[in-house]
Amino acid sequence: MPAAPRPALVLGRLADEKRMRAFAAVALGASSVHDVAARAGLDDDEAARALARLMGARLVREEETGLEVDLRVLADAARASSTPRPKAIMADATPEQAAVARNFVTGDGRLRALPARAAKRRLVLEWVASRFEPGREYPEKEVNGILLGVHDDVASLRRFLVDGGLLEREAGVYRRTVSHEPALGPN
Numbered sequence: 319m320p321a322a323p324r325p326a327l328v329l330g331r332l333a334d335e336k337r338m339r340a341f342a343a344v345a346l347g348a349s350s351v352h353d354v355a356a357r358a359g360l361d362d363d364e365a366a367r368a369l370a371r372l373m374g375a376r377l378v379r380e381e382e383t384g385l386e387v388d389l390r391v392l393a394d395a396a397r398a399s400s401t402p403r404p405k406a407i408m409a410d411a412t413p414e415q416a417a418v419a420r421n422f423v424t425g426d427g428r429l430r431a432l433p434a435r436a437a438k439r440r441l442v443l444e445w446v447a448s449r450f451e452p453g454r455e456y457p458e459k460e461v462n463g464i465l466l467g468v469h470d471d472v473a474s475l476r477r478f479l480v481d482g483g484l485l486e487r488e489a490g491v492y493r494r495t496v497s498h499e500p501a502l503g504p505n
Contacts, residue, residue, distance in 0.1 A: 323375045328395035331375040336360055340368035341377060341387060349384025415445040429469040432478065440482060446475065447484035450494035461485070461492045 332338050339358035348354040355365035369385070372378040376391050411419060418441045422430055429446075433439045449464050450456060456464075458476075465472040476492075479485040486493045 322394050322398075323391065325395040325399035328375050328377060328391060329399070331371050331377060332392075334368070334371075336364055337368040337371055340365055341372055344369075344372075344378050344385045345387045345389075349386075354385065411445045411448075415441045418442060419445055427468070429475075432475075439478070443478055443482050443484055447479055447494060450485065450492075452494045452496045454493065456492045458490050458492065 332341060336358070339360065340354050343354045343357035346357065348357045351362055351366050351369060354360070354369060355362045358365060358368075360368065369378055373380070376388055378385055378387055380386075418433065418438045422433055422442055424430055429442070433442055446465070446468055449468070450461075461476060462472045465475050469475050476485070480487050480492075483495055486495055
């Protein structure tokens with residue numbers, strides 16, 4: 319079974335008037351695109367588009383008997399969005415790193431994703447690089463083990479660290495650089 323859709327996706331799909339009307343029509347018994355269009359005051363194309371988006375968030379599903387809403391998806395999204403997010407474990411982060419990384423790090427200290435903006439990505443990478451002692455040599459297998467504790471895509475993370483000058487690589491051996499330019503802060 320696929321993972322539950324993120325609360326933001328579920329709520330975002332319901333934040334459109336036509337999709338909300340289509341959802342309500344299905345909840346009130348509409349079982350086909352034409353029936354949804356008639357009950358929601360939409361044309362068939364608008365109803366089909368709205369239903370496709372709602373199905374993408376698994377709020378509506380097609381059964382043998384017709385369309386049905388899945389209120390569990392809505393309830394799960396409401397529960398998940400009202401549960402406070404645990405603070406990410408970032409005791410080793412500078413205040414600047416923590417301010418940026420809290421949006422990209424889970425409560426257990428793992429990266430969900432790297433920031434797209436270069437300055438923010440640099441702060442997060444500096445936080446990751448702090449796991450390595452400056453000057454000490456690490457074989458690639460050990461680097462991978464350390465990075466795996468932070469993110470599943472160790473190859474990309476390793477490449478970002480090397481390209482960013484935070485780690486040096488020579489003949490399969492990695493070394494944390496002793497000095498590097500600190501990030502100027504988020505853009």
